[in-house]
Amino acid sequence: MTEQKIPVWSPAELHRHLSENSQFAILDVRNQSEFNAWKIEGKVPIPTTNLSYFDLLDLEDEDEELAAAFARAIPKRLKDGLPRRGPILAVCARGETSPHVAEGLRRLGYEAFNLAGGMKAWGDHYEVRVVEETSRLTIVQISRPARGCLSYLLASDGEAMVVDPARHIEVYTRIAAERELRITAVLDTHLQADHLSGGVALAKAVGADYWLHPYDSIYPDDLLPATFSFRYLEDGTTFNLGNVSVRALHLPGHTLGMINPLVDDRFLLSSDTLFIDSIGRPDLGGKAKAWIPLLFNSLQQVLELPDRTIVLPAHFSQMQEADEQGCYRAPVSALRSRNEGLRMLSQGLAAFSAYIEASLPEHPQSYDDIRRVNTGLLQVDEAKASELELGRNRCALSQREAEKLTGKEASVA
Numbered sequence: 532m533t534e535q536k537i538p539v540w541s542p543a544e545l546h547r548h549l550s551e552n553s554q555f556a557i558l559d560v561r562n563q564s565e566f567n568a569w570k571i572e573g574k575v576p577i578p579t580t581n582l583s584y585f586d587l588l589d590l591e592d593e594d595e596e597l598a599a600a601f602a603r604a605i606p607k608r609l610k611d612g613l614p615r616r617g618p619i620l621a622v623c624a625r626g627e628t629s630p631h632v633a634e635g636l637r638r639l640g641y642e643a644f645n646l647a648g649g650m651k652a653w654g655d656h657y658e659v660r661v662v663e664e665t666s667r668l669t670i671v672q673i674s675r676p677a678r679g680c681l682s683y684l685l686a687s688d689g690e691a692m693v694v695d696p697a698r699h700i701e702v703y704t705r706i707a708a709e710r711e712l713r714i715t716a717v718l719d720t721h722l723q724a725d726h727l728s729g730g731v732a733l734a735k736a737v738g739a740d741y742w743l744h745p746y747d748s749i750y751p752d753d754l755l756p757a758t759f760s761f762r763y764l765e766d767g768t769t770f771n772l773g774n775v776s777v778r779a780l781h782l783p784g785h786t787l788g789m790i791n792p793l794v795d796d797r798f799l800l801s802s803d804t805l806f807i808d809s810i811g812r813p814d815l816g817g818k819a820k821a822w823i824p825l826l827f828n829s830l831q832q833v834l835e836l837p838d839r840t841i842v843l844p845a846h847f848s849q850m851q852e853a854d855e856q857g858c859y860r861a862p863v864s865a866l867r868s869r870n871e872g873l874r875m876l877s878q879g880l881a882a883f884s885a886y887i888e889a890s891l892p893e894h895p896q897s898y899d900d901i902r903r904v905n906t907g908l909l910q911v912d913e914a915k916a917s918e919l920e921l922g923r924n925r926c927a928l929s930q931r932e933a934e935k936l937t938g939k940e941a942s943v944a
């Protein structure tokens with residue numbers, strides 16, 4: 532039985548179903564630890580069953596067809612655990628074993644599909660949304676839905692700048708080629724800890740300069756400097772991109788060298804300083820106590836921007852943060868009341884610090900290696916790169932912990 536014969540959902544189709552709140556269920560046959568580390572999440576909870584491929588497999592003999600064995604085992608192992616109405620998406624790590632499960636389900640009368648390429652393909656899937664398109668300025672938001680990562684292509688008068696590119700740099704060169712744009716600058720807003728940056732590689736590929744704040748070119752633990760050359764991005768560095776200006780605001784807190792580009796005085800690429808529903812965590816450098824006041828001051832500076840300023844973050848935690856066009860954006864005016872981290876500013880630094888310290892999620896071990904790769908101190912192959920990037924980003928304060936502290940969770944329950 533080959534995968535081609537089984538109806539599939541591509542990662543793009545899965546994203547569409549998640550965006551549209553389609554009714555479907557998931558049978559995820561990865562092992563439990565892989566499943567617990569990273570699941571498919573939508574705007575609403577997706578009914579999901581996890582039972583590993585080998586726990587589900589019940590071969591009568593070595594020659595038995597896999598789909599037949601699954602068709603026999605599924606009713607026994609899952610009882611009535613799978614909904615009869617609506618599609619069921621069979622999911623595995625790479626889309627190589629789940630087709631047999633999907634075929635077994637089909638033989639039992641389920642409307643089953645296989646996720647093409649499995650979680651690997653889902654993790655590497657990108658969505659492109661146009662945030663702004665006028666004769667002066669184009670802003671394209673590129674999201675990696677499975678990981679909650681957002682990057683940007685800004686363009687004006689044929690020139691383009693890419694901000695926080697992911698390692699799959701062909702996504703950006705393709706958009707630039709389709710729009711007949713020349714990428715003249717590539718920048719990382721900070722030393723990324725959650726994903727491997729494509730910044731250096733993209734700049735090299737297109738012959739552009741790579742920009743980074745010098746503080747973030749140093750690995751925070753042993754203070755080893757980056758092994759690549761780059762141009763210094765500092766507070767006030769201004770790019771003339773076609774007909775618009777892009778001004779760098781130095782807003783430390785999440786990292787010491789955090790830069791938020793202010794585009795045309797109207798759009799703030801807020802990176803990991805400010806998200807739609809949360810704020811960036813200041814502890815990844817291991818200096819939370821010292822960096823919380825920096826974050827406090829930086830967020831105050833964001834609040835001083837005009838209300839109409841559109842915030843475009845570098846991450847999202849949940850798909851429901853997107854607006855009706857699927858863009859992750861909001862004006863400062865809306866975030867003043869919506870964003871809990873911003874609301875906490877009014878209570879003063881001491882209360883803000885207590886809030887942050889109570890809301891810090893765990894520090895993923897992979898983040899240390901990712902930062903080493905992003906400073907050029909460590910080289911990894913594709914398999915290791917995928918392994919490091921497994922799962923959703925953990926750059927924001929933990930919503931759940933924060934909700935506990937502010938009593939929101941109690942009122943929901």
Ligand SMILES: [Fe+2]
Nearest residue numbers: 723724803926
């Ligand atoms: Fe970050």
